[in-house]
Amino acid sequence: MKLYISLLGFGKVGRQFVKLVRAKEQDILNWHGIEPKFASVSSSRGYVANPDGLDIDVLAGMAIREQNLAEHPDFVPYGAKDKMDGILPEVAGKDCIKVLVAAASSDFETGEPTLSIMKSAISRGWNIASMEKSPLVVAFDELTEMARKFGVELRYSGATAAGLPTIDIAKISLAGSKVMAIEGILNATTNYVLTLMSEDGISYEEALSMARAHGYAEPDPTRDVMGIDTACKILLIANAAMGCRKKLSDVKITGITHITPRDVASWAIEQRTLKMIGRAWREDDDVKIEVSPMAVPYYDMFAKVNGSGKAVRFVTDLFGELVVTVQEGGPVAAAGSGFKDVINIFRSFQGRI
Missing domain, CATH: 3.40.50.720 (NAD(P)-binding Rossmann-like Domain)
Incomplete structure (x- = not known):
């Protein structure tokens, strides 16, 4: 045909x-x-x-x-x-x-x-x-x-x-289940920057400059580093997977521009690494959505998603937790x-x- x-x-x-x-x-x-x-x-x-x-x-x-x-x-x-x-x-x-x-x-x-x-x-x-x-x-x-x-x-x-397969998983692989929560590393720029800060101990400004040099950051990365891109993505996933009809104005957003090497080092002492995460979860009869840098324990699968990698975690009533990661990105x-x-x-x- x-x-x-x-x-x-x-x-x-x-x-x-x-x-x-x-x-x-x-x-x-x-x-x-x-x-x-x-x-x-x-x-x-x-x-x-x-x-x-x-x-x-x-x-x-x-x-x-x-x-x-x-x-x-x-x-x-x-x-x-x-x-x-x-x-x-x-x-x-x-x-x-x-x-x-x-x-x-x-x-x-x-x-x-x-x-x-x-x-x-x-x-x-x-x-x-x-x-x-x-x-x-x-x-x-x-x-x-x-x-x-x-x-x-x-x-x-x-x-x-x-x-990263998000919508297809929610609509096909999780059909019949109730999605209780979603978490995702959904933006390559912020993950690349935070990975460099964690591994090399450099400042946010230095890491962003390196991200630009290697093609992982736009000339104007505002939407990425301020969390807006992640917010748009977790919003669409939540609306599709959790049956809500939220707007971007409903999402609480915090970017990564304030993160310092001292912040990264202090979390490392506690065996944690910073990741920019979009979250959606059920609370009473509502769905809450938030984007912010979070300290993830080293044993968590998200802690192993570095560089330009992305990941999503679905928490469901029938299948428990499902985590999917992908390294390939870009056009x-x-x-x-x-x-x-x-x-x-x-x-x-x-x-x-």
């Missing part, structure tokens, strides 16, 4: 996604019967589109060379034609599945422009596989209700810690999560999951 993809974003993650689809094209046809086609690829400036499918070799070549989408020979700048019709073209044939893969950055407070595109896509019968968290944080309830109303899938594994893992969501959307419509 043909599966048409509208890829929103041709940056690091978007290009990795294109390369991944090209590399796995024959495998997913053999394993799942999926014939992937890119109906469109769009950026902040314009798009390329073909209802019958773009030449994937051309797109993959551009991705490998890290070219700007505007260099594509069929690039159409916004304004020349209707923007939504370009991003979400009418694809050929009824026997197909359509997926908008969101890999473009959005405004943190409004979720735009991705939020409006996602809404339009859902209303036009496109399923969503989002690697961008902002629209989901801003309008989780609205998007969930729209997806239900229009009979499409809304998946967002890549928005909640890239390669490759994020693209892999989006790729997984696309396959699982197809499998869902085939009645396989």
